[in-house]
Amino acid sequence: MGTVYKVEQLGTNPPYYYAVKELLISPNTSEEERNSAVERFNKEIALLRSLKHPRIAALMLPFQDRGNYYFAMEFVPGRSLEKILEDSHGPLPEEQVVKWMMQVCEALTYIHSRTPPIILRDLKPGNIMITPDNEVQLIDFGIARRFDPNKRTNTENLGTISYASPEHLGSITTPGQRRSVQNPGRPVQTDARADIYSLGATMFHLLTNYEPDPIQTPAPGSILAKNPRLLAREVGGKRICPVEQVIIKAMQQDREQRFQSAEAMRNALLSCLPASVQAHAAVPTVQIPAMSPATTITVKAQPASTVTAAGPICPRCGFHNRPGAKFCKRDGYQLVQGAVPPPQARMSQPILARPVRQPLQARSSSILARPVGSGGSIQARPVAPSNGVAPASDPTVAYRAGLQALNNKNYAEAVNQLKLALSQGGTPYDILYNLGRAYRQYGLSVRDIDQKLSQENMKYAAEQFEAALQHSNTSFNAYFQLGMCYRDLSLLPQAGQSFKKALSLNPDDPAVYYQLGLTSLEQGSFRDAESYLREGLRLSPEHALMLVALGRLYGETKRTRESIEALRHAVQIDASSWEAWYQLGRAHMRAKEWKYAVSAFERARKTGAQNPNIYSALANCYLKLNRKAEARQMLDEALKRDRTNAEALRLLKQI
Template structure:
C-alpha cells in the first residue's frame, strides 16, 4: 500500500505525488527539504521495495536481489539520457533509493493519449537518443543489458529529450554463461534470447526441441528497440518473438516515408525495424551506434548520402538497400563525453561549457573541427552484412602534399622572459630506404591518433608531415595541440614531463602564429599554455590578442578573468567576467568564477546570487553547488550549506573537500556522529586531507 502524500522519508524528502504502483512497491515524486531561499524546489523520484508478508521466501529473496542489483547498476552510470541514482536508504523497515526526477510523459502514456501512430520524424529523433543511451551502457566494462526496453520505460521530458528509466531487470553481460539466470521482460518487446534459447526458422519451441541455449546481449536490446519503434509507428503492439514481414509496417501506417531505389519503392524506417527484429542476433544491427546511424539517414529531407564515409545496410528484400553514413550530421561521433573543440578536454556528457577553458559546447560534438578530415573507415558492425565504400576524395583543408620540396621551419623562438628550454622531442619513426613520406597520410593519421588520445603517435605522425614538406599552419597548430593535450594527461603523475611538453606546445603555437597571425585558435591555445606554466603576464597578453581577434568569444573573457584573479587584480577580473556574462548570461563557469571572486572579497549576498544562477544554468556542475555551500558557510547558514553540499556529493562523490565541508557543517550543528562519518569519508578519498585531519582532532 502506498504511503500518503506528505509523508517525510529519510528526514529530508516529502512525498508530493505517487508516480506508480506495482506488486513489489511504489515510485514517489518527492521534494527535497531545506532548499536554499530563492531557488526552485528540487524533486527526486524515490523507488520503494515493499514486500508483502504473504510473499514466499524464494520470491522475497529474488525481489531483494533484483532491487540491490538495480542500485549497483545505476550507481556507476552517468549519462544525460539515463535517470541518475542519487543514494539508497532504509525507512520503516523498507528499502528505498532516490533517483533524478524526470518530468514529462512515458512513450506508453503518449501512445495512450494519442491512440494513433506517432509522427515518424519525431519517433526517429527520439529513438536515435535511445541509441545514444544504449551505446553508453553497452560499452561499459562489463556491458550492461537493459532487457526491458519498451515504451513504458522511455520518458520524454518537457524539453522533448529522452530519458531511460527502470533498470529493474538489467544485468551485466557474462561471457561465461550460456543462458540467462532469469528470463524476464515484457513479451511483446522481448527478443528470442529472453526465453533462454533460439529455435531454427520455421520451428516451434517444445520439450523435444528446446532450441540453442543463448543469453541476452546488447543485440537483445536492439530487438526491443525495433519492437518499440513498431508500436510507436503503427499503434499496434508487435507480435511476440516475430519478425515483421516486408510491407506489413507500411500497411499499418501508409504515411511512412518511402523512397524509390531503381524500380523498387521501399520504406527506409520499416527496413531498419525489420533488421533490428531479426530472430538471429547476428542478422540484426550489431551495435546501437550502427542502428543510430541507420535511423539518422531515415529522417525526412536527408540527402541521399551524408558527408563522410558511407556504408550499405542490406534490407530484407535483396533488391533494396538503405544508404547511411558512418558520421553524424556534423561529421562527429556522439560516444562518451563532449570534446571541447578548442582544448580537446573530454567533458562529462551533457556539459554546456568546457571545464578546462570555458568554451561553449555543442551537444554531440566529439571531434575538434581540425580533426574532421576523413580517413579510411573500417566497416560498421561485424560480418559481411555491412560493406564500407572507399573514400574517393581527399579531405577538405588537408595540407598539400609536396614531398619533393621539403620546407624548413624557421627557428622556434622562446618566450621573452627566457624561461623556456627545449624539451626532448618525441622521435618520429624512421623511414627506411629513403621511402618518400605521404604528407597527407601522415597528417590524417596524426588527426586520428589525436582524437583517440594516442598522443605520442599523433606527435610522431605530425612531425613526419612537418619534416617532409608539410610546414603548414595546420600541421604546426595540431602539433601544438598534441603536445598540450599530452602534457595535460600527465600533469599529476609527472610534473617535469608536463612542463617540458607544455613548453613544446608554446613553441609550436608561436610558430603557427608566425605563419597566420590572425589565427584565434592558436592564440587562445598559446594563452592556455602560458597559464598552465604559471607565466601569467604572457598568458594575459595572449588572451588580450585573442580578444582583439574575436570580441564576442566568452571563453576568452573567462580565461582573462581567471588570469586576473590569479594575479590578484580582482577589479579587473570582475569587469572581464561580467563582460563575458553580458555576451552569454547563462555561462555557468563564469558565474562560478564570479561567485568565488565575491567570496574572496567578502561579498556574500552577491556571491550567493551568482552561484544560485550557476546551479540553475547547469544543475550537474558540482563545483557550483560546492561554492554555493562555501558562501553559505561564510554566512554561518549551516543547513543551507549542507543542502548544497549534498547536491554536490550526489553529482560527484569522490571529492574529499565536499565531505570535509559537510563534516564542518555537522560539527557546527553539534551533530558529531554525522561529522565523524563525513571525516571518515573524506580521509578515505584523501588520507592527507588537511581540513579533515583538523576536524578529526576536534572530534
C-alpha cells in the same frame, strides 16, 4: 512495483529537484513475497550504484523511513517516448527516431560491456526519457539483471510482453512451432540480444504508432505499409525500406540472427540517416541490403575512435569539446551544436598535404618578456614544398595546404606549408595568425605528454600572434589568442593586458570577460575577477563555466552560501559538467554538508571524469560520515590514478 515522485529540496533558489522511488508492498503480501520485493529493490540500488553514464539517470541516495524503502535519483526533465507518441497521435519522424535510438544504443553498449554484462530486460518507450535538449536518458532498471553464464534460464521472467523477446519467457521454441505444455521449448536466459529485440520493438511502435505483436517478427513490407512516409529505396527492382530492415533484423526470433551487439545496431541505424547527416556523424556508412527475415546483416566493426560521439568544435580556437557542451572549455566561447572549425581552416578546394611523422619541435624563444605589440616581424625560414604542392611562385597553394593540414590536426605539416607561403610573399597577417594557431594547437595536444615541448610550442605561438599584430593591430582574434597563450604559459599580467586589448575591440563578447575573470582570479584579484564575471553573466546569463568560476571565487572569499547557489545554477544549466559538480561538492564540504557533498561528487564521477581529486574528496566526506570502508575504497581509487595525490596521502594516515 513502485511509485516515483518528483521532489523539491527545500531552501534552494532556483529549485533543485530529485526523483524518489518508493517500493510498494501491499499489506496482504506474504512474508516470502515481501522479502523477494525488498531483495529486488536492493538489487536495483546496487546495480544503479555501479553505473556512471551520461545517458543513464544517476542514483543519488537510498534510505528508509517508517519501514518503507526509497531511493533518490537524478531528476530527468522532459517527456518519455510513450508520452511523446501519445501526444503526437501518429508515427514519430523517422530521422528523429533513428537519432534517439542511436543514443539508446550508446547506453546499451555501456551496460552490456560491464563485467558481468547488465541486461535491461524492460526497454520500452515508457522507460526512455527525452530531455528538453533532445537527449536520451534511460530511467528504469527495476528488473535489470546481471548476466550469469552458469544459469540455464531466468530466475524470474519479467518484462512488458509487447517488447519482450522470446527468451524473456525463459525458453525458446523452434521457429514455426507454437509454445504449449507439450512443447515448452528449450530453457534459455536473456542476454544482451534480448535488449536488441526490445529496441527493435520500441522502434516499431514509434514509427508506426502500433504496439508490436508479442513475440512476433514483422513481415517484410508490413512496417512500410503502416507508415508509407518512411524512406524507401529501389534495389534490384524492389522497394526496400532501410529502417524496416533494421527493425526486422533486431526482432528476429532466433537471437543468432539479430544484431549481436548494440554497437552493430547503431552502425546500421546510421546508414538509415540522410547522407548529409551521416557525413556530420563522421562514421562510415553501413549498407543494408534487401534481405529475408532470416538473413544476417554483416556490419563491420568500427574502431572505437570512429564511433564516439563528437562534441561541438569551438569556432574560435578549434577545440573539440565534449558532446553537449554549451561553452568551449578552453576559451569560454559560446558553442553551437554542429559548429565547424574557424572559417580560416576551411578551403574551397581540398589539397591533401603530405603527413609529417616527426613531432613538431618548436625553436626556443625568449620574446615573452617584452610588452604586447613590440618587436619586429618574424622572418620565417623557407621550407621545401611537400609532395603535390604547386610552384614556389604561388603562395596561395601553400597557404591553403597549411590550412587543410591545420584542419586535419597535422600541425607539423601546417607549420611547414604556412612558412613556405610566408617565404613566397603571401599575406603576412593571415599566415602569421594561422601559424600561431598551428603552434598553439600542437602545444595543447602534447601538454599531457611532454610539458617542455608544449611550453616551447606555446612560446613560438605567442611570437606568431605578436608578429601578426604588427600587421594588424586591431585584430580582436589575434589579441584573444595571444592572451590564451600567455595564460597557458602562466604569464598572467601579460595575459590580462592582451585580453583587455581584445575587450576594447569587442566589449560585448562574454568569452573575454570569462578569460579576464579567470586571469584575475588566478592572480588573487578577487574584486576584479567578480566584476568581470558578473559583467560576463549579464551578457550571457546561462554561461555555466562563468558560474563555475564565480562559485570558485566565492569559495576563495569564504562566501559559502553564495558559492553553493552559483554552482547549483551551473549544474542545472549543464548537468554533464564534472567540473561544476566537483566544485559544488567542495562548496558543500566547506559548509560541512557532507551528504550533499557526496551526492555532488558522485555526479562528477558519473559524467566520466577520472580526476583523482574527485575520489580523494569523496574519501574525505566518507570519513566525516564515519563510513571508513567506503573512504578506504575511494582512497585506493584516488591513488590508483595519482600516487602523489596530497589529500589522499593525508587521509590515508588518518585511517
